[in-house]
Amino acid sequence: MDGQVSPKAEIADPAARIASLLATQKAAWAADVTPSHAIRDDRLARLDRMVDAWQERFAVAISEDFGNRPAVVTTLTDIVPVRAAIRHARKQLKRWMRSRRVSLAWTGKPASAVILRQPLGVVGIVAPWNYPLNLMLSPLVGALAAGNRAMLKPSELTPAFSEVLAKAIAETFSEDEVVVVTGGPEVATAFTSAPFDHLIFTGSTAVGRKVAEAAAKNLTPVTLELGGKSPAILDASVQFDKAVPRLVWGKLLNSGQTCVAPDYALVPRERIADFVAALKEEVARQYPGLPANADYTSIISPRHFSRLTRLVEEARDRGAEVVELAGSHDGERRVFSPVALIGASDETAVMSEEIFGPILPIVPYDTLDEAIAYINQRDRPLALYWFGEDKAAKERVLTGTIAGGVTINDTILHLAQDDLPFGGVGASGYGAYHGEAGFLALSKEKPVLKQSAISGVKFLYPPYGRMAQWMLKLLGRFG
Template identity: 45%
Template sequence: MTVATASRESQHIFTLQHIFNHQRSEFSAQPMPDYASRVTALKQLKTALLKNKEALCEALAQDFGHRSHQDTLISDILPCVMQINYTLKRLKKWMRPSRRHAGLLLMPAKVEVIYQPLGVVGIVVPWNFPVMLSLGPLISVLAAGNRAMIKLSEFTPATNKILSSLLASLFEDAQVAVIEGEADVAATFTRLPFDHLLFTGSTAVGHHVMRAAAENLTPVTLELGGKSPTLIAPDADIAHAVERMIFGKCLNAGQICVAPDYVLVPEDKAQEFISEFKQQFVAMYPQGVHSRDFTSIVNQRQFDRLNLWLEEARHQDVVIEPAHPEALDDKAHRMVPHLLLNPDENLTLMQQEIFGPLLPVITYRTIEEALSYIQQRPRPLALYLMTHDAALQTQVKNNMHAGGMAMNDTIFHVAADDAPFGGIGPSGMGHYHGKEGFLTFSKAKTVLTRGKINTAKLVMPPYTGWKAMLQKAMMTFFLR
């Protein structure tokens, strides 16, 4: 067994290293793809994505056991199409060198910043949105003129088959290569000396990825998760607040890195919140777990994890309110949202990112208490505030840390094409989307150009005579 494992790992290393070397060699031969070739690649990708959208919806439904086609169109297909359209309209401007001021000290000279492709970029894709979280980063990578190796999740084999075929029809392996395999392949993948590595996944695995990348001093963008709070302020109308947050918790059955992880509610409005959530859920999904529009938990392992956390809460006599009487389907690993009122902080679901349809409801007496509760915990990937109090909006916007924020809404800030997306601290580092994606996968290189006049001689030794007097005058002028 040991020999077989070692042999298999050696084969992984050889294959991945071969693909990487090929891409690096091809990039060296063409280090600055022109605007036309980048546009062509993006347009072809869009055409292929639209052509395969139904096949991708079917594949994701197969991988999840059941996944609403509309969930896939909204959260996987549409964001990629919108991102391509946005990028195509602005790419020429992004690629232009930007002029900078040389300043009096360097005159006469020209200073500009050019945006060069980094080279070969690694993309590690999770299972929850395998289309958006593979093609989304790829759009930015290609726009910046790079080559890419994409490690797909082993938990979405049907989707992987469509994605692999789609990308193989457009690109040679020397430009875009798709990698499949278990955790051992992923570990080998992250140890490659990429010019940049983007990982989307859990905070726990993010630690391992960053350690692997550090061996090669590979820059990383980590899109992790954490416990994203929703704060319902005292002035908020509960019905409106639930309406703004419920879709963010129910889309993809809550298997979203920016889904509301827990909600803070004024103490005297907790029961109203629970009743309103259940009422609105039933209106959206009348058959509960059997509703065609509600997505399954991706596999038995994740379903068992969520059930275990629920059982742990029941054992501690936590009040648990399913959002619908038809709450569980063990065979199809489906689960409606379960609201848990003031669960103990020591419970697993209060310590780890939930990533599913469990929703702790935490009550508070004062807004200061609620804000303190959030601030005492690791910085989240997203923060949601339900209020029309302008002063409170300003206070939270300026003083609270999170990767991103939405007021009177949830999750949709991620869909803003003209804004960066990324975490902070335990919820990630770096960002991409839109122009920030282009910049993340580019090297902003400063270029200073001088003509025939060399004013630099004025600051060269020897520091005597007239030079000494000139430099003294310069220092008097500039050091003030």
């Protein structure tokens, strides 16, 4: 683990470089197809020590990439969840690895059967820029726990972080265990086109489609986490003094640049004015003095800042009421202060695209059935949030909608639980990871049947006579 850059990293052709690294890892996997518990635990322990030792450098690099991102935000959303996932995996690893006996129908007895959990081989992980450490290393925890090797591709929008991550990984793992591949779109295309044994991609729905197409050419199974428009339903029974602080926290964490951030709020029509007033009060309490507040994260790039501006202006031009919730915008520092939109048309981009910023459209509704129908007429979201006190209404929402995950009377927190699978459904993705779900996603559950010394199958061997006919009748009746 000398941390030196391999000659392979200097290969100019991205596809050739990636193919070379992949071949190295596949050869290492073939030499130890099913690593022991001790080997897997050691890899997880090294990963934990790495995150602990490098966490300050990670936070500084991520803040540099954003322009400003508080170290508290990075610690809360990147460092703490990854270390918790590692501890959880190490605690549960022996149980996850254990083969499982399964029962057989009487026609199969006295044979026995088990299911073995084995690693797939080499896993490719493509992470986005918004939570660059968490969304890279959380899947890696599952990959290492399952006994796989891994190749990591961070976003080109976080070059400072990518450089630090590459150094940290190189000092922690040999190249045939875990390796980082950096670069722009050309590298990303070559990476997702490589014949991995499994590919995990987190990003936009549009790019996710391209990734799925590229992986399909190699029949590479893919886990896609794609975000989407996650609704927050404010029930008629809601208490704003409880709900609004939690909604504002989840919406404005990382300035809304969160795949599971509430994308729009469904609010009873007669309570919209009170809701907007509560939003203004809470934003001022959590982020006083905007746009100068140092606790507020900058928008990742000038292009994304301009996009958010266009979303608001288009909605305004088409008749939406624009409510500035706090302060003004600072384009030079890429500080986009929170905005609410009332009455934005469904045809506007802000109502048809994932916002990924501190803009909250408010959609009025008159009945709960109307709110549920509004959600179900759209692509299935990655997350859904419900706020209220009415248990019957809560159950109607839970049973009447489909979403990747749900938090009741709060936001985002389902994502932080390692025993809850994290993943989308429909346009928000497919497959899941976290905890045992991640372990299983990156394992092959291999069924094994062991035949007994005594077996009745021989009575079905040809030539077929009366005994075979009798056995078939018996199987047809009782099999």
